[in-house]
Amino acid sequence: MNVTVRGRTRHYRTVTFDGKRNAVLLIEQRLLPHRFTLVATRDYHETAVAIRDMIVRGAPAIAATAAYGLAQGARAFRGHSLPGFTRHVESVFRTLQAARPTAVDPVNAMQQVRAVMATGRSVEERQALALAAAEEFANQDVRHCEAIGRQGMFLIREGCRVLTHCNAGWLACVDVGTVTAPLYAAESAGKRFHVFCDETRPRSQGATLTAWELAQQGISHQIIADNAAGHLLQRGEIDLVIVGSDRTLGRTGEVANKIGTYTKAVLAKRHGIPFYVTIPLSTIDWTLKSGMAIPIEERDESEVLGAWGVVANPKLEIQSRSRRRRTYVRVANPSSHARNPAFDVTPAELITGIITPVGIFKPEELWRRRRELGYRG
Numbered sequence: 363m364n365v366t367v368r369g370r371t372r373h374y375r376t377v378t379f380d381g382k383r384n385a386v387l388l389i390e391q392r393l394l395p396h397r398f399t400l401v402a403t404r405d406y407h408e409t410a411v412a413i414r415d416m417i418v419r420g421a422p423a424i425a426a427t428a429a430y431g432l433a434q435g436a437r438a439f440r441g442h443s444l445p446g447f448t449r450h451v452e453s454v455f456r457t458l459q460a461a462r463p464t465a466v467d468p469v470n471a472m473q474q475v476r477a478v479m480a481t482g483r484s485v486e487e488r489q490a491l492a493l494a495a496a497e498e499f500a501n502q503d504v505r506h507c508e509a510i511g512r513q514g515m516f517l518i519r520e521g522c523r524v525l526t527h528c529n530a531g532w533l534a535c536v537d538v539g540t541v542t543a544p545l546y547a548a549e550s551a552g553k554r555f556h557v558f559c560d561e562t563r564p565r566s567q568g569a570t571l572t573a574w575e576l577a578q579q580g581i582s583h584q585i586i587a588d589n590a591a592g593h594l595l596q597r598g599e600i601d602l603v604i605v606g607s608d609r610t611l612g613r614t615g616e617v618a619n620k621i622g623t624y625t626k627a628v629l630a631k632r633h634g635i636p637f638y639v640t641i642p643l644s645t646i647d648w649t650l651k652s653g654m655a656i657p658i659e660e661r662d663e664s665e666v667l668g669a670w671g672v673v674a675n676p677k678l679e680i681q682s683r684s685r686r687r688r689t690y691v692r693v694a695n696p697s698s699h700a701r702n703p704a705f706d707v708t709p710a711e712l713i714t715g716i717i718t719p720v721g722i723f724k725p726e727e728l729w730r731r732r733r734e735l736g737y738r739g
Contacts, residue, residue, distance in 0.1 A: 363532045395574035396672040406435035413461035420534020421608040425467030426500045433492035463657040465608040466647040506642035507538035509719035514544030522555040528562045528620035529571035530606025540640035557583040564665040615710030615725020616653035627712035636714040643736045653707035666700035668692040
């Protein structure tokens with residue numbers, strides 16, 4: 363997407379690769395919306411930390427990052443022994459896989475890279491194939507998001523009021539986004555609509571990232587507290603709910619997504635509002651048979667007990683952004699502790715449809731249409 367910083371506009375992808383430095387280049391999402399900057403991870407350990415610590419986040423984006431990280435680790439191998447190289451790549455794979463366990467996209471992406479790599483007859487050939495495969499995965503993600511936009515744009519009617527949860531925009535993907543793809547496509551078609559962005563505590567990705575994206579694109583929007591969504595749904599002020607997914611079970615249609623998604627699905631069902639999930643094909647898990655088997659990441663309690671923000675003097679709004687200091691503020695009672703599950707699972711019966719690059723399907727249709735959706739088992 364195009365980003366305008368200090369009056370200058372240029373196109374960025376969320377994740378790219380610098381072959382000369384063997385470095386993964388990422389947008390530092392923890393600093394948004396107050397500061398836009400790029401960071402480079404110098405080895406696969408740093409790349410895993412960037413995924414774990416949410417410098418990059420969103421299932422498709424961390425998938426592309428993991429794919430590049432696997433190639434990065436493969437390219438760092440020194441030697442000519444294929445067995446030694448294979449053991450090294452397996453170690454790289456496990457390190458990146460463990461960074462964030464709930465999303466299935468990183469595993470699918472790295473498996474795709476490994477399958478291509480395995481066709482090489484030497485270490486050097488496999489190293490080159492790894493980077494080419496990672497690049498292809500990133501490009502494939504962009505194509506998938508563009509196709510999701512074409513599939514879903516008709517859902518955005520003139521004057522539509524849309525509720526989103528968390529961020530599944532281009533910052534959560536390589537480009538374009540999943541939830542935002544139909545929005546951007548509808549905007550390009552000249553449709554007018556309004557987006558309500560759930561703030562999405564505890565990390566507030568809706569307030570910081572989705573809202574920043576929509577502001578950059580000039581799309582009408584407002585941020586709401588997570589608990590305000592039920593009020594707006596009850597009063598008929600929301601026409602459509604669209605969310606992303608970190609893992610969608612192909613056998614059952616269950617969807618794991620940012621904590622609070624299940625709540626929105628229940629509320630949408632109660633009030634008869636369509637609830638759609640947007641996914642690239644890499645988000646589908648064809649193996650697990652129950653949403654209860656999805657590993658749910660538990661993050662540090664500090665995310666719940668406080669919040670990160672920028673300290674700025676409201677009397678000096680002309681001060682440079684570089685002088686605005688990002689800081690953590692404790693909000694909760696000093697002696698209290700917290701639980702912080704990062705995701706929840708939405709049952710298939712609460713989902714109106716799943717928007718994929720190849721069509722919109724009922725959750726129960728996924729397994730029947732599995733060949734069409736890329737299943738190779």
